[in-house]
Amino acid sequence: MKNVVLIGASGFVGTAILNELLNRGHKVTAIVRDPTKVTASNPNLKVVQADVTDTDVLIEASKGKDAVISAYNPGWKNPNIYEETLKNYPLIVDSVKKAGVERLLIVGGAGTLFYAPGKMVMDADDIPAKLLPGIKSLGEFYLNTLRKENDIDWIFLSPAANMTPGERTGKFRIGKDDLVVGVNGDSNISVEDYAVAMVDELEQKHHHKERFTIGY
Numbered sequence: 001m002k003n004v005v006l007i008g009a010s011g012f013v014g015t016a017i018l019n020e021l022l023n024r025g026h027k028v029t030a031i032v033r034d035p036t037k038v039t040a041s042n043p044n045l046k047v048v049q050a051d052v053t054d055t056d057v058l059i060e061a062s063k064g065k066d067a068v069i070s071a072y073n074p075g076w077k078n079p080n081i082y083e084e085t086l087k088n089y090p091l092i093v094d095s096v097k098k099a100g101v102e103r104l105l106i107v108g109g110a111g112t113l114f115y116a117p118g119k120m121v122m123d124a125d126d127i128p129a130k131l132l133p134g135i136k137s138l139g140e141f142y143l144n145t146l147r148k149e150n151d152i153d154w155i156f157l158s159p160a161a162n163m164t165p166g167e168r169t170g171k172f173r174i175g176k177d178d179l180v181v182g183v184n185g186d187s188n189i190s191v192e193d194y195a196v197a198m199v200d201e202l203e204q205k206h207h208h209k210e211r212f213t214i215g216y
Contacts, residue, residue: 180215
C-alpha cells in the first residue's frame with residue numbers, strides 16, 4: 001500500500017485516478033477546491049479543501065507521503081488557464097520538494113507528443129482554438145520547466161490524443177515521445193485505462209525524470 005497525495009481528485013482524470021487508487025487499496029489524501037465534488041467514500045480516503053496556491057497546506061499534506069500525483073487543471077473553461085497553469089505548476093513542484101516527497105507523478109497532456117517527425121500535436125492545424133491555451137501551457141511547462149528539474153523523481157504521463165470515458169481493460173501500449181496510434185490511425189485511450197497506467201507507475205517505478213505515453 002502506498003500513501004499518496006492526489007491533487008485535483010475531483011476532476012475528469014483525477015476522479016478516475018482516485019477510484020483506481022482506492023480500488024487497489026492505497027491510502028489517499030485528496031486535495032480539492034470543492035470537497036462536495038468528491039463522491040468516493042472509503043476509509044483510506046482523506047479529503048482536504050485547498051487550492052494549489054495554498055502551498056503551506058499542500059506542503060503539510062504531502063509530508064511523509066510516498067508520492068504526490070497531480071491531476072491539476074485550472075479548468076478548461078477558465079479564461080486564465082494559460083497563465084494559471086504556468087504560474088501554479090511550478091508551485092506544485094516546489095511544494096512537493098519542500099515536503100521531502102521523492103516522487104511526483106503528473107497528468108500530462110498529449111500536446112508535446114510528435115505525430116510526425118518534428119511535428120508536435122499542439123502545433124497541428126486541427127486543434128480547436130478554445131483548447132489551445134490549456135494544451136500549450138501544459139506543454140510549455142513540460143518543455144521549459146519540468147525537463148530541467150533534477151531535484152525530484154518526476155514523471156509526466158501523456159495520454160493518447162483522445163481520452164474519453166470508457167472501459168478499464170488494463171490493455172494498452174506504452175510509448176515515449178511519439179503519439180501511440182492504432183491500425184486505423186486514431187490515437188485513443190479511456191480515462192479508466194489512463195488511471196491504470198498512472199497507478200501502475202506509482203507501484204512499479206519504471207520511469208524516472210521522463211515523459212511517457214500510452215494508447216491502444
